[in-house]
Amino acid sequence: MTLLNNGAELRFATDVITFYHPDFWGLESAHAVRAWALENPERFWERVMNALAEAGVTGIELTFAPGDIESALRAFGSAPAFRHDLAARGLSVVSTFIAGSESPDWRHSENLPGIVADAERRAAFLADVGAELLVAGLPMRTTFGTRPPFFVDAAYMTRMADVAHAVGEAVAQYGVKLAFHTESNSTLWYERDIDLFMALTDPRYVWLCPDSCHIALGGGDPVAVARRHSQRIALAHWKDAVKPIDVELTIDETVFIQQQPYMAELGTGIVDWKGWADAMSLTPGAGTVLIELDEAADPVAALRAGTTVVHEARA
Structure with missing residues (x-):
């Protein structure tokens, strides 16, 4: 057990993406996993929850299909x-991620x-499952060299801030916070x-x-x-990077696959985990x-390894 300075116990969580690797399901491809999970939502969530409990990770972030809100509702009938089913296993929802x-x-x-209506629907679900974080991202950049060029300038960011304020105010009515994720190649990537x-x-x-990981992939600290x-x-994704992305x-739709070779499991890349842990505290x-491990072939082992890195960083 790891305790915080206030005496509360540290909670470990992960994104459902951790469980999307086809090897974990004995299937041939990510597409096959999505198709199987769509047809078998109860069995999908049963195995995910069993793996979480086995790894000693108690929190989960929902994301895009098959580990999304709609899948949970198909499997359990209601938020x-x-x-209730999560709590019976000592588990809980931490957050939900809005895929662009x-x-x-x-x-x-x-x-x-x-946009606001979509966020309110997700916020209502979060309130019903006892969670309070809605995670979103800003739109993606365009490929460098595209004509006409797309500039991430003050005018663009002002428009995004206006939308964020509207969404943030709307979900606050449900007791939910809106937090923005720093995705590679998005308009919220570089330190600037x-x-x-x-x-x-x-x-x-x-x-x-x-x-x-994503901040490091953009050459940031x-x-x-x-x-x-x-x-x-309000929340952070703990993830390692091999090196900054050094090509354009x-x-x-393939950009997320292109980013994969630059990502690594915790403790095997360039992130300063001691410094990160100190800042997060x-x-x-x-x-x-929240340990993020995109599509781990053995998620239980990977999550256990990740928690060990965190404990060492916090020591």
Whole structure:
């Protein structure tokens, strides 16, 4: 057991993506996993929950299909029923991640009513399962060299801040915080992006969910970011990076696959885990460590290894 300075116990969590590797399911591809889970939501969640319990990880972040809100509702019938089944195993929902492809495009102002409605639906679910964090990202950049060029400038960030304020205010009515994830190749990737967006948004309504891997992939210093914005970090994704991305990736539906070779399990890359852990201990989200392991073939072993790295970093 690891205790925080206030005597509370540290909670470990992970993103459902950790369990998307086809080897874990004995299937041939990620597509096969999605198809099987769509047809068998109860069995999908049963195995995920068993693996969480075996790894000693008690929190979970829902994300895009098959580990999304809709899947949980198909499997359990309602948010309270899902919460009850999780609690019976000592588990709970920490947060829900909005994948960009699953919500209206933030770049078009006419989408604002739909954007807010989508966030309110997710916030209502979070309230019913006893969670209070909705994690979102900003839209992706365009491939470098594309004409006409797309600039992430003050005018663009001001528009994004306006949308974030509307969403943050709406979900606050459900007791939910809106936190922004620092995704590679998105418009919230470089240290400068993060600083600009945080400066333009109201800390009462907009929080930060820094991802140590993605910040490092952009050539940034995750620890420096965490220190600068410590009081606005509601949650963080603990993930390692091999090295900064050193080529211009094509930003299309394959960009997330292109990023994979640059990512690593905790303790095997370039992130300063001691510095990161120290910075995280000073944040409002200090009580939860969310270990993100995209599609681990053996998620139980990978999560156990990750928790060991965290314990060593906090020692």
